[in-house]
Amino acid sequence: MRLRGVLLPAAVLSLTMLAALPLPSCIPQSTPPQPPPPAQPPPPLEVTNPILSGDFADPSVLRVGEDYWAAATSSEWAPHFPLLHSKDLLHWEVVGPIFQTAPTWSEGNYWAPELAQDKGRYFVFYTARQKGGPLCVAVATAAQPSGPYTDHGPLVCQELGSIDGALIRDENDTLYLVWKEDGNSRSLPTPIWAQPLSEDGTRLIGAPTQILMNDSPWEGQLVEGPHLIKRNGWFYMFYAGSACCGRDCNYAVGVARSRKLLGGWEKNPLNPIMKSNESWKCPGHGSVVTDTQGRDYFLYHAYRATDFVYVGRQGLLDEIQWAEDGWPTINGRRGPGGKVLAKPAAFSEDFTSSSLATGWVWPNGRQPTTSVEAGLLSLSPPADRAADPIGAVFARSTNAGNYTAETVLDVSGLPAGMAAGLSAFGDPENALGVYVRSGKVEVWHRERNTHEVLTSLDAPTSADGKLRLRMTAKDGQTYRFAVSPEDTTWTEVGPELSGAYLPPWDRGVRVALTAGGVAGASARFDSLRITPN
Incomplete structure (x- = not known):
């Protein structure tokens, strides 16, 4: 190799050629810092x-x-x-x-x-x-x-x-x-x-x-x-x-x-x-x-x-x-x-606590009197509603159109003339249900504030002084009722009823415990269960 006509020595030639070669990978090289990868958005909630x-x-x-x-x-x-x-x-x-x-x-x-x-x-x-x-x-x-x-x-x-x-x-x-x-x-x-x-x-x-x-x-x-x-x-x-x-x-x-x-x-x-x-x-x-x-x-x-x-x-x-x-x-x-949601959750309360679960409701302006003692809920109507057999309404929201609601009613001390039971409740003028009154089990309905008893039969004898009442809802609009003295043998009360008239336009049907008919008296319940079917 010549530089401006001068012959370079072999050693100089070798160094010059070596400098022109790329550096081997084992020799550290400086690289610019890389930006961090973009942050990934969090996955959506599994709703x-x-x-x-x-x-x-x-x-x-x-x-x-x-x-x-x-x-x-x-x-x-x-x-x-x-x-x-x-x-x-x-x-x-x-x-x-x-x-x-x-x-x-x-x-x-x-x-x-x-x-x-x-x-x-x-x-x-x-x-x-x-x-x-x-x-x-x-x-x-x-x-x-x-x-x-x-x-x-x-x-x-x-x-x-x-x-x-x-x-x-x-x-x-x-x-x-x-x-x-x-x-x-x-x-x-x-x-x-x-x-x-x-x-x-x-x-x-x-x-x-x-x-x-x-x-x-x-x-x-x-x-x-x-x-x-x-x-x-x-x-x-x-x-x-x-x-x-x-x-x-x-x-x-x-x-x-x-x-x-x-x-x-x-x-x-x-x-x-x-x-x-x-x-x-x-x-x-x-x-x-x-x-x-x-x-x-x-x-x-x-x-x-x-x-x-x-x-x-x-x-x-x-x-x-x-x-x-x-x-x-x-x-x-x-x-x-x-x-x-495949199947909504069931609701159950046995009234064993001195405080009630949150979520109980009643018709506006018609708050009933309630108390809990010895595992029993006492329910009585406001004074101005005492004559109404469903003057006291204590209710829960439903979460399915198909469900079974059951309550246990203490009939041992139920005053004569006092009605106590279970209802599918739209509003005070539109409801249907079953109650025990004066030794009878009665299925009733109320439409446009006209109250009518549809079926009445003798209440069965209960060894423990309690009767079980059951309401079964189908498609949110048809209802059947039954009674049992011991939770094993159930007797159907009346035919299937239509509740298509029940829901007011701005709310859904509630499951209600009801009581009324006698001033100053109360009914006692020891549980309510609502189980989606």
């Missing part, structure tokens, strides 16, 4: 619906730290608005009511409690009917989500009715109430309004602004149940449209968005983003929660297709997916998702 089994319409959900809180419509059942707690969004426990007694300004229609938090304060915005007046949106507050809640009364009571209140701060951090005007109750349009709230959230100030209207064919006679969130510079409103309840329902879920709270709302062109499928009917009226892993979920209600209206609207959960265009979808618009 089995319903997660709120039974009649839990219009559910609202709130996360506080690692705890989840939910509330639901109680309608004409007291105490008002069941409050539930969960640690994982999947398993829930009723921990009490929001209101043990009805707010003094109200007289019924306890619907749609919306849980909210703002700057360390907790709210429930709820619907109720003003005494002698229209439906109103009212508010109660608490220092913690578990309560106790202090009622502040109505915020808005429009002539057509005001329902479904929700809380949001606008783009300028002003606190607002959003609600629906109930125009559909008079075959009129149903605007959704927004109006500023005082900073403590207990008074409306300023003027209302209409922000949405039912103007799409699928929405039918109404839009309602607004729930608002902020995400990536947008306000999103999840809402329900069309008929909510009963056999002819066609409820579905829509979503709209806007950059500003008071204007510019556009509806998702793919609405409704959720509607009925083979497993669930008429889904809607829900709220959004972000879990501890950053996933967004929608908690809402629907009728299970196999049980339909008789159980009521049950609480379902589905994950929300956000598309690249910013619109949310749920289960690919295929309707409610998740696995379907």
